[in-house]
Amino acid sequence: xxxxxxxxxxxxxxxxxxSPALDPSRFPSLARLxxxxxxxxxxxxxLGPSVVGALxxxxxxxxxxxxxxxxxxxxxxLGLNLxxxxxxxxxxxxxxxxxxxxxxxxxxxxxxxxxxxxLTSHPSLHAAVGAASLxxxxxxxxxxxxxxxxxxxxxxxxxxxxxxxxxxxxxxxxGLVVLAVALVLSAAPxxxxxxxxxxxAVLLGVLCGALLAFLTHAMKDPAELTTVTLGMVxxxxxxxxxxxVSALLAGxxxxxxxxxxGGRTVERVAxxxxxxxxxxxxxxxxxxGCGVYTRDxxxxxxxxxxxxxxxxxxxxxxxxxxxxxxxxxxLPPRVGYALIAQGGLALCLVAEYQFLVPGGLARRxxxxxxxxxxxxxxxxxxxxxxxxxxPKPRMAPAAAVDDVEVAT
Amino acid sequence: MKGAVTRLLLLMILLAIISRAQVLRADSGTxxxxxxxxxxxxxxxxxxxxxGFGLPRLTGYLLVGVAVGPYALGFIxxxxxxxxxxxxGLAVSLIALVAGTELRLGLIRRVGARVALLxxxxxxxTFAxxxxxxxxxxPVLPFxxxxxxxxxxxxxxxxxxxVVSFSPTVTIAIVQETRARGxxxxxxMALVIIxxxxxxxxxxxxxxxxxxxxGGGFDVAGLLGGVGWELFGSxxxxxxxxxxxxxxxxxxxxxxxxxxxxxxxxxxxGGTRLHLSPLLVSxxxxxxIVNLxxxxxxxxxxxxxxxxxxxxxxxxxxxxxxxxxxALVTVGPAALLLVVLRGAAIWFACRRFAPASDPRxxxxxxxxxxxxxxxxxxxxxxxxxxxxSFGPQVEVLIVAMITAHELVGPVLTRRALTASxxxxxxEAPGTA
Numbered sequence: 001x002x003x004x005x006x007x008x009x010x011x012x013x014x015x016x017x018x019s020p021a022l023d024p025s026r027f028p029s030l031a032r033l034x035x036x037x038x039x040x041x042x043x044x045x046x047l048g049p050s051v052v053g054a055l056x057x058x059x060x061x062x063x064x065x066x067x068x069x070x071x072x073x074x075x076x077x078l079g080l081n082l083x084x085x086x087x088x089x090x091x092x093x094x095x096x097x098x099x100x101x102x103x104x105x106x107x108x109x110x111x112x113x114x115x116x117x118x119l120t121s122h123p124s125l126h127a128a129v130g131a132a133s134l135x136x137x138x139x140x141x142x143x144x145x146x147x148x149x150x151x152x153x154x155x156x157x158x159x160x161x162x163x164x165x166x167x168x169x170x171x172x173x174x175g176l177v178v179l180a181v182a183l184v185l186s187a188a189p190x191x192x193x194x195x196x197x198x199x200x201a202v203l204l205g206v207l208c209g210a211l212l213a214f215l216t217h218a219m220k221d222p223a224e225l226t227t228v229t230l231g232m233v234x235x236x237x238x239x240x241x242x243x244x245v246s247a248l249l250a251g252x253x254x255x256x257x258x259x260x261x262g263g264r265t266v267e268r269v270a271x272x273x274x275x276x277x278x279x280x281x282x283x284x285x286x287x288x289g290c291g292v293y294t295r296d297x298x299x300x301x302x303x304x305x306x307x308x309x310x311x312x313x314x315x316x317x318x319x320x321x322x323x324x325x326x327x328x329x330x331l332p333p334r335v336g337y338a339l340i341a342q343g344g345l346a347l348c349l350v351a352e353y354q355f356l357v358p359g360g361l362a363r364r365x366x367x368x369x370x371x372x373x374x375x376x377x378x379x380x381x382x383x384x385x386x387x388x389x390x391p392k393p394r395m396a397p398a399a400a401v402d403d404v405e406v407a408t
Numbered sequence: 409m410k411g412a413v414t415r416l417l418l419l420m421i422l423l424a425i426i427s428r429a430q431v432l433r434a435d436s437g438t439x440x441x442x443x444x445x446x447x448x449x450x451x452x453x454x455x456x457x458x459x460g461f462g463l464p465r466l467t468g469y470l471l472v473g474v475a476v477g478p479y480a481l482g483f484i485x486x487x488x489x490x491x492x493x494x495x496x497g498l499a500v501s502l503i504a505l506v507a508g509t510e511l512r513l514g515l516i517r518r519v520g521a522r523v524a525l526l527x528x529x530x531x532x533x534t535f536a537x538x539x540x541x542x543x544x545x546x547p548v549l550p551f552x553x554x555x556x557x558x559x560x561x562x563x564x565x566x567x568x569x570x571v572v573s574f575s576p577t578v579t580i581a582i583v584q585e586t587r588a589r590g591x592x593x594x595x596x597m598a599l600v601i602i603x604x605x606x607x608x609x610x611x612x613x614x615x616x617x618x619x620x621x622x623g624g625g626f627d628v629a630g631l632l633g634g635v636g637w638e639l640f641g642s643x644x645x646x647x648x649x650x651x652x653x654x655x656x657x658x659x660x661x662x663x664x665x666x667x668x669x670x671x672x673x674x675x676x677x678g679g680t681r682l683h684l685s686p687l688l689v690s691x692x693x694x695x696x697i698v699n700l701x702x703x704x705x706x707x708x709x710x711x712x713x714x715x716x717x718x719x720x721x722x723x724x725x726x727x728x729x730x731x732x733x734x735a736l737v738t739v740g741p742a743a744l745l746l747v748v749l750r751g752a753a754i755w756f757a758c759r760r761f762a763p764a765s766d767p768r769x770x771x772x773x774x775x776x777x778x779x780x781x782x783x784x785x786x787x788x789x790x791x792x793x794x795x796x797s798f799g800p801q802v803e804v805l806i807v808a809m810i811t812a813h814e815l816v817g818p819v820l821t822r823r824a825l826t827a828s829x830x831x832x833x834x835e836a837p838g839t840a
Contacts, residue, residue, distance in 0.1 A: 065440035065491065072441075200429065211422055215415050215449070224452065227718045231448035238441030239426045242488075243433055 044289020072237020075251015108313030110136025143343030205253025409460030443488030473728020497676030508694020646692025779817025
């Protein structure tokens, strides 16, 4: 019954989030959190076992299938965005720039935080390295929604808006690779076995992606296409959860395979998935929020370090990216400030890590990243204004950045 | 159809690979999402294959569920199938909601009395035949043999009440699939719905008698209170849901399928927790809506049809996967005998008591009454929980009967509708 009440509460909150009741001009921060889905994260923290307790740890255990479905869906959507044609067209300096900004943030966070993790948790060295890498990977991720929305609102020119969006899209790959490495290190007793599990996840995704392409090939009825798409997403996420391998990585492999061999079906599958993307994302972030253990003081102590080091890493990494990409990719001045928003993939990474590497350390990583993501989302608005300090007038001005809907 | 067979085979190969890969892991994770995805996909393509053979898609869903489920090939673990109970409750609620929108006052006035009389006759004859047969089988049925005669009478009555029940779920799914419309279809649907209401009341009485015969005392007030709460409480809660739906539909006008799924989920889960009948709750809600505002009733019907394909495919494939084939082996002969006798009793009652004004009723109606599914499962499980001394064995026998009925029932229902001449088309996109 508790789970039912929580689901009803989610439905009520989603209606609230999409209603004009959250007026950006009155509560800009709250409206930004609501539009980005982060309000659901906070709602999950409050209702979770460590605060109000509306959802017990047992309830969360029963909701694991929903979590697996969410991670699988997120993975497939990410994989579908890895369009091979576009990736082949990109020149090397673009990859170098993306690697520079995400790699700098990764190193700024992962290296200094390894020591406190080792001291406070007393894990083995490779477990601490795995956990610190996950923190670094989460820090390396950015969301390009502010840039895209600023471009749509006429406050940033198209080339710069797309440049930032491209950088943030490419840093997703860094996050996923680090997750894979962390799982190799921590998800099994030995690194060889861990590597086998990651390979199994990818193989599962490739098989499902190829089969999805075949199943949907020449399928005309939209209801059938949606059913098959949803069924395959559930299958890939569910099979990964059943085999205790990464649903996120399997989903990415599935989506990427489909993007590679699916031809014209890809667009229709993406449209079908687009219909469920928002509700699935909101439920997923809610469940991630429920997993936060608010009484872990060591995690709270790590949050300022995580946010501050990430900020520095992004600012410095932005400068490197600008240097690497000059002449190839147009980026706004002080691009690092445009990369402060963290996005939902960071939450998926830590949720997956906690799923597959149970224990106090994984939970601490989750706590730090969840709280950090909310803080970063709040910081992102003022930080982005620094990027727009010298706006280039073009197109008819529409709404201000703060006034527009935020994509996830 | 060849394409559908190929796709189905490829899916099954993938499932086989996954189940083999699981052997490599020392322990497994949650299997509910895997079961949902696998049954949805296999169900969809098996439905196409069944259609190619001239069978109802529903039969395809059921058969593929049996095939990949834990009791046959074992590609889907039992815990995964059990975890889909929530989906089953949701599907029953959605189906009952659609059925409710068919219950217009005009129809009830037109055929209500005739349906109720025929229903009472069919239920009485079937009950009498099954009761007699069960009692006659007392020496060979292990759970009846050691009982005293009054106890055996009570248990036989309880079991026969459950055995009488029909399946509104299957009937409505087949009607949606075939888009059948007409007086015969209306009569059949009304009969299976009223039949299940009768069975619910009779079950409560029989359970009270059984409890008394085992020394529990005959609590008349408790019995009437329980039956009253289940029936009238369900109707009242259904009425509240109907008002909520109408307010939403008139006020919000967006995302209706999503809203209906959420509300049906609440009706299914909440109804079960409050000891109400989720079927009756949704039925009452649908009926009230269509009689208060016919246009909104049509909208609900249309919206559920849009969400119908995945819900039906998953529901019936999961039902198939849950059929305990091993039960057929242990109590097979007794179950088979009861299946045949039940079928004969329904046939006889329809031939004898169906209104002579429509010869099709005498001829074909019995075929639409053979199916059994959700309600029968639920009552059998209730017997098992309420009477732990003999209930689990009764449940095994009833589940064996349901297995047989699930396999032949949908085919017969479709045949009845086709023979009545009220089937409009075979291609109803988005339906079962």
